[in-house]
Amino acid sequence: MQAALLENEPVIRVGLFLGVFAIMAGWEAAVPRRRRQVSRLYRWSGNLGIVALNTVLLRLAFPVLAVGLAALAEQQGFGLLNLWPLPFWLAFVLSLLALDLAIYLQHVMFHAVPALWRLHRMHHADLDFDVTTGLRFHPVEILLSMALKLGVVAALGPPAAAVLVFEVLLNATAMFNHANLRLPIGIDRVLRWIVVTPDMHRVHHSIRPAETNSNFGFNLPWWDRLLGTYRAQPAEGYEGMTIGIEQFRAVGDLRLDRMLVQPLRGPASGYPINRETGPK
Numbered sequence: 495m496q497a498a499l500l501e502n503e504p505v506i507r508v509g510l511f512l513g514v515f516a517i518m519a520g521w522e523a524a525v526p527r528r529r530r531q532v533s534r535l536y537r538w539s540g541n542l543g544i545v546a547l548n549t550v551l552l553r554l555a556f557p558v559l560a561v562g563l564a565a566l567a568e569q570q571g572f573g574l575l576n577l578w579p580l581p582f583w584l585a586f587v588l589s590l591l592a593l594d595l596a597i598y599l600q601h602v603m604f605h606a607v608p609a610l611w612r613l614h615r616m617h618h619a620d621l622d623f624d625v626t627t628g629l630r631f632h633p634v635e636i637l638l639s640m641a642l643k644l645g646v647v648a649a650l651g652p653p654a655a656a657v658l659v660f661e662v663l664l665n666a667t668a669m670f671n672h673a674n675l676r677l678p679i680g681i682d683r684v685l686r687w688i689v690v691t692p693d694m695h696r697v698h699h700s701i702r703p704a705e706t707n708s709n710f711g712f713n714l715p716w717w718d719r720l721l722g723t724y725r726a727q728p729a730e731g732y733e734g735m736t737i738g739i740e741q742f743r744a745v746g747d748l749r750l751d752r753m754l755v756q757p758l759r760g761p762a763s764g765y766p767i768n769r770e771t772g773p774k
Contacts, residue, residue: 573651
């Protein structure tokens with residue numbers, strides 16, 4: 495089973511990406527949570543352009559990505575889970591939890607270090623919040639994120655199948671929890687104990703720094719609750735809140751070329767954790 499998954503990794507990942515993207519795009523068009531501020535065509539050209547660029551750069555910069563390194567770790571016997579073998583199901587579950595916690599902590603770090611915030615703020619500078627926002631990351635952040643993920647995989651030694659499932663889940667849930675879709679309040683209340691919902695993560699994209707520095711989870715919601723970074727809702731309500739950051743409010747900043755040079759523009763102030771100077 496695991497061998498078949500690894501052999502078909504590219505087909506599985508691309509197929510699921512396109513399928514989830516199409517479902518989320520259709521769902522948010524049918525039952526939108528908020529009115530769009532900028533035309534979808536204008537925003538999506540930049541956001542999807544970043545996705546294409548990041549995909550090419552990852553393949554060029556890293557001959558072996560996370561799933562491949564996990565398979566190599568299994569073959570060579572390095573990493574904690576390969577040094578102390580566990581039943582496959584337990585190693586699988588522990589790997590999913592450990593990788594998700596690592597992504598949560600990485601996300602916090604990109605908010606805590608001003609130099610890293612310069613990169614990450616491009617994700618937050620989107621003026622709307624929809625499925626493509628979940629894919630919009632600066633190429634340098636993507637490369638650093640993959641390097642950190644490879645370090646975690648090398649140290650942990652997770653089953654390659656667990657890494658593949660985690661990568662697919664992370665990509666799918668990022669598109670889900672950034673989608674501009676309306677869930678019934680009761681369903682959202684239950685779901686956010688299991689997975690990060692769009693309303694839960696939308697708080698993280700508020701213009702208010704105290705709200706931006708909350709709800710860091712992309713997949714599992716438990717780390718925010720356990721580590722004190724959970725915020726139930728924005729002060730101005732989900733439909734009244736302002737999306738984005740104060741520094742980049744011009745529609746022209748959504749162009750691909752402006753996004754790429756954004757880390758070099760202006761100070762890294764107002765939003766990094768413990769350096770808040772903007773509105774609460």
